Amino acid sequence: xxxxxxxxxxxxxxxxxxxxxxxxxxxxxxxxxxxxxxxxxxxxxxxxxxxxxxxxxxxxxxxxxxxxxxxxxxxxxxxxxxxxxxxxxxxxxxxxxxxxxxxxxxxxxxxxxxxxxxxxxxxxxxxxxxxxxxxxxxxxxxxxxxxxxxxxxxxx
Amino acid sequence: xxxxxxxxxxxxxxxxxxxxxxxxxxxxxxxxxxxxxxxxxxxxxxxxxxxxxxxxxxxxxxxxxxxxxxxxxxxxxxxxxxxxxxxxxxxxxxxxxxxxxxxxxxxxxxxxxxxxxxxxxxxxxxxxxxxxxxxxxxxxxxxxxxxxxxxxxxxxxxxxxxxxxxxxxxxxxxxxxxxxxxxxxxxxxxxxxxxxx
Numbered sequence: 001x002x003x004x005x006x007x008x009x010x011x012x013x014x015x016x017x018x019x020x021x022x023x024x025x026x027x028x029x030x031x032x033x034x035x036x037x038x039x040x041x042x043x044x045x046x047x048x049x050x051x052x053x054x055x056x057x058x059x060x061x062x063x064x065x066x067x068x069x070x071x072x073x074x075x076x077x078x079x080x081x082x083x084x085x086x087x088x089x090x091x092x093x094x095x096x097x098x099x100x101x102x103x104x105x106x107x108x109x110x111x112x113x114x115x116x117x118x119x120x121x122x123x124x125x126x127x128x129x130x131x132x133x134x135x136x137x138x139x140x141x142x143x144x145x146x147x148x149x150x151x152x153x154x155x156x
Numbered sequence: 157x158x159x160x161x162x163x164x165x166x167x168x169x170x171x172x173x174x175x176x177x178x179x180x181x182x183x184x185x186x187x188x189x190x191x192x193x194x195x196x197x198x199x200x201x202x203x204x205x206x207x208x209x210x211x212x213x214x215x216x217x218x219x220x221x222x223x224x225x226x227x228x229x230x231x232x233x234x235x236x237x238x239x240x241x242x243x244x245x246x247x248x249x250x251x252x253x254x255x256x257x258x259x260x261x262x263x264x265x266x267x268x269x270x271x272x273x274x275x276x277x278x279x280x281x282x283x284x285x286x287x288x289x290x291x292x293x294x295x296x297x298x299x300x301x302x303x304x305x306x307x308x309x310x311x312x313x314x315x316x317x318x319x320x321x322x323x324x325x326x327x328x329x330x331x332x333x334x335x336x337x338x339x340x341x342x343x344x345x346x347x348x349x350x351x352x353x
Contacts, residue, residue, distance in 0.1 A: 016323035019298065053330050057298055059276045060283065062187045068200055072178050072207045080169040080214075090168050 006036050011043045020050035159224040166214040178207055181225060184300060185232050191295045192236040194284055202239060206232040222309055229300065230310045233292060240288060282332040290325035293318050 014033060018025050025033060037043050092108045094101050157165070157176070165173035185206055190199040209231050217227050283291060289311065296307035297318075308318040 013323055016326045017304070017319045049330065050326070053326065053333065054298065056275065056279055056333065057283075057294075057329070059272070060191070060279055060299070061276060062190050063196055065186050065190075065196070065200060065203075068186060068203060069178065069182055071200065072182060072204050073175055075204055075208060077171070077174070077208070077211050080167060080211075086168070 006032065008040070008042050008046065011036055011040075012046050015046060015050045020047055020054050160219050163214050163217055163219075163224065166211060174207075174211055177210065177224070181228055182207075184225065185228060188229060188295055188300055189232055189236055191283075191299060192233075192288075192292060193239065194280070198239060198243075202232065202235050205235055209235070223306075226302070226306050226309055229296065229302070230312070233296075233310050236292075237288065278333065279329075282329050285332070286325050286328060289313070290321045290328070293321040294325040294329075297322055 011033070014025075014029065018029075022030070022034070037047065092104050094104070157173070162173045162177055166177065182203070186199055186203045189202045189206070190196070193199050193202065206228065210228060213231075217224065222230070283294070286294065292311055293307060296302045296310055297304060302310065304318055304322070305315055307322075308315045311318060313321075
């Protein structure tokens with residue numbers, strides 16, 4: 001809003017919209033409004049009237065709501081509907097990390113290892129670690145010595 | 157803790173975070189509801205419901221879109237409007253004007269000690285006679301200290317509509333209160349000139 005274009009109606013509408021407190025006026029209009037006020041007695045009168053109105057509006061008292069805070073805090077709150085994954089993550093890594101709860105991430109970290117041990121103990125997954133070809137020590141030594149294994153066996 | 161952290165904790169069911177949020181916003185929420193409803197019992201019910209909704213819908217708050225106080229006021233505003241629609245007729249411009257014509261109740265009291273109470277009662281009557289959207293706009297901008305933009309978000313209207321509502325509200329209040337003052341001055345002058353026997 002430019003100072004030379006502003007009318008008293010514009011100024012009144014501005015005060016009605018943004019209030020009579022200059023601290024609440026938009027920064028981009030602040031300068032032009034203050035400029036308009038400087039050389040306009042009607043504008044000063046309007047501003048004074050709205051300042052008085054706003055002062056009167058401040059007398060609108062509100063009663064004290066005793067016990068309301070307790071009522072709000074004590075009302076029954078339904079459980080939060082979090083996903084299972086979110087709940088699990090929250091249990092493993094609690095927001096308020098304390099030493100007493102350190103066992104949770106530790107257990108979570110060890111679980112895959114324990115699971116692997118148990119699984120490996122019971123299932124071979126088709127992998128046979130016993131090699132029948134090396135049942136005899138002699139044969140194995142012969143193999144390690146890079147000797148002709150078949151020849152040795154034939155000699156015997 | 158920031159608002160984001162508090163709300164994240166509430167999403168995870170943290171009641172301490174809920175308690176913190178309640179303590180931070182209870183006063184502004186209950187005052188806003190009271191100024192809209194003008195009734196202590198209803199205000200308490202609506203305030204409780206607003207915080208219950210905050211707990212239930214905590215994950216719906218989007219911090220990049222609105223501040224927590226703005227979002228919470230919007231919940232309260234919607235609850236108040238729903239309540240008014242269910243329990244009372246929302247005042248329209250027409251019945252406001254009818255009521256304004258009927259209003260002459262301040263002429264009875266002249267004692268100096270009652271002057272402040274009278275002023276407040278006159279103000280409350282004038283404010284409560286405003287249509288709902290004007291009253292809400294006034295409450296949010298003048299009493300709750302929201303910017304016009306934030307108040308428009310709370311009321312789910314455009315900034316222009318908000319500014320129009322607030323300008324109308326102030327014009328109406330100014331007219332009503334200055335009318336009341338001049339009526340009272342005339343009455344005082346009349347009593348001075350022609351005192352009751």
